Amino acid sequence: MVPTDFTISTALLRYMEENHVSISAFAAKSGVNSGTLSRFLHAQLQLSVASLDAITRAMGLEEGHFYAAYVKESTANWRRLGPYIIRCAEIGKLDCIEQAAGMLTEHLSYSDQLFDCAEELYHQGYAEAALILYTKVAESEKYQHSERLSWCQYRIFTSSLNADQEHNLNCAIQFEPYVRRLPEALQLDGLKDLANILLSLRKWDKARGYAQEMGRIARMRYNAKHHASKTKRSVIEPAKPLFGYILYSDLILGSIAAEHADYELALEYVSRYEEHSWVVESDEAAEDTKQQFKVWATANRYLYQLMMGKVEVLDAYMAYISSHENEILRALFNIVQAANRYQFEIERYLEPNEHLIAAFLQDKSATGTYTGQMIDDGFAIFLADVGEYYLRQQNTSKGIGYLLDALEVSYQIRNPVNVMRCKTILEHLRSKLSHADLERYEAIRQSRRSSGMLVI
Numbered sequence: 001m002v003p004t005d006f007t008i009s010t011a012l013l014r015y016m017e018e019n020h021v022s023i024s025a026f027a028a029k030s031g032v033n034s035g036t037l038s039r040f041l042h043a044q045l046q047l048s049v050a051s052l053d054a055i056t057r058a059m060g061l062e063e064g065h066f067y068a069a070y071v072k073e074s075t076a077n078w079r080r081l082g083p084y085i086i087r088c089a090e091i092g093k094l095d096c097i098e099q100a101a102g103m104l105t106e107h108l109s110y111s112d113q114l115f116d117c118a119e120e121l122y123h124q125g126y127a128e129a130a131l132i133l134y135t136k137v138a139e140s141e142k143y144q145h146s147e148r149l150s151w152c153q154y155r156i157f158t159s160s161l162n163a164d165q166e167h168n169l170n171c172a173i174q175f176e177p178y179v180r181r182l183p184e185a186l187q188l189d190g191l192k193d194l195a196n197i198l199l200s201l202r203k204w205d206k207a208r209g210y211a212q213e214m215g216r217i218a219r220m221r222y223n224a225k226h227h228a229s230k231t232k233r234s235v236i237e238p239a240k241p242l243f244g245y246i247l248y249s250d251l252i253l254g255s256i257a258a259e260h261a262d263y264e265l266a267l268e269y270v271s272r273y274e275e276h277s278w279v280v281e282s283d284e285a286a287e288d289t290k291q292q293f294k295v296w297a298t299a300n301r302y303l304y305q306l307m308m309g310k311v312e313v314l315d316a317y318m319a320y321i322s323s324h325e326n327e328i329l330r331a332l333f334n335i336v337q338a339a340n341r342y343q344f345e346i347e348r349y350l351e352p353n354e355h356l357i358a359a360f361l362q363d364k365s366a367t368g369t370y371t372g373q374m375i376d377d378g379f380a381i382f383l384a385d386v387g388e389y390y391l392r393q394q395n396t397s398k399g400i401g402y403l404l405d406a407l408e409v410s411y412q413i414r415n416p417v418n419v420m421r422c423k424t425i426l427e428h429l430r431s432k433l434s435h436a437d438l439e440r441y442e443a444i445r446q447s448r449r450s451s452g453m454l455v456i
Helices: 008-018 023-030 034-041 049-058 067-072 078-091 094-104 108-123 127-140 147-160 165-181 184-200 204-227 242-259 263-274 284-307 311-322 325-342 347-362 370-392 396-412 416-428 435-450
Strands: none
Touching: 008 023, 008 034, 008 049, 008 067, 023 034, 023 049, 049 067, 049 078, 067 078, 067 094, 078 094, 078 108, 078 127, 094 108, 094 127, 108 127, 108 147, 127 147, 147 165, 147 184, 165 184, 184 204, 184 242, 204 242, 242 263, 242 284, 263 284, 284 311, 284 325, 311 325, 325 347, 325 370, 347 370, 370 396, 370 416, 396 416, 396 435
């Protein structure tokens, strides 16, 4: 237990007494000015975080040893606590950031500095630390209806997404009221991210609405940028080229049409995001963007034809996808679905790519972002589809293995529909499960119980 009279200065005095070190000697050892040390020890000065770090090193203590005490001994002073928050982020002292930010948000005058600090941390890759600051600023300004509040809510949304579907739905619901309050340029990214996550959650109508709005705003801004006379340029630019949002809107709308089995409409959208003659930009970044949409358009044209029952395009589809390795797994998602629907064989496509499936099971590197959540959700459904495919091919052992994989991933991402699907099939096949399969089946369900998750 820490003594109630413990302070940084008492700890330093005790160290100096026990080690028979004078102020001047410790100043030489730590590099902190002796006058600064003297005033600090006599409670006439608060240390800077740089001086605190130097003292901590000189005492032979671990980095950040006094950080919890530092914030308790501090007043709401940005000059001291601003650099302190940055250092806390660098060494992972998130609880200390929480305390410091809480002190500062009691004074609305510090909202600007806290928000700017959050942005700095966000762009430097300290997302967890930035999330604390965005949340504190949002809480302090919740009645202000400010642009900054909407910006904070956007950062909170994108930083909070993970592999849990229920959690991500709640994140989307929390952010939705703020997306249209963002600056128009930033709205495009907000609408895109909302459409993506709602697409992954199979909320087709909502995803369509946000995709349409993204396309509308992007077209309006693109027309103003290139065709209106003397248009004042926005200070804030979207993350991607404007024309990319137009094409991406059509890509999402095509995907939603395909999910509703309206493949003719989906193919119309393919033609729209494949055709770029209207695009003014021709720099390297623009050409890369155009090429990516051409790849998606070619692959999706094959896909939608396949889903319409045109099995003859399968060889060409797989040949094309094989030259784009990062697209193979997603292509297999759809090929297996088509094979189950139209009853054709695909072992010659599945078996050479089983290493990709196994690798993704072992290391789902995208997990924790909205795109990762989309892939995880599709992957869980895909594993169940593969399981059903092999059962139809009378390869019961392999089919059960994939269904168990699907059940495990579905529990992890909280996809109750796929959990029920897998569990129903496995219960129907229970008599055909090997001893090892039964043990794994129970272990998966028991691990969910242990984590406090409802087991269906």
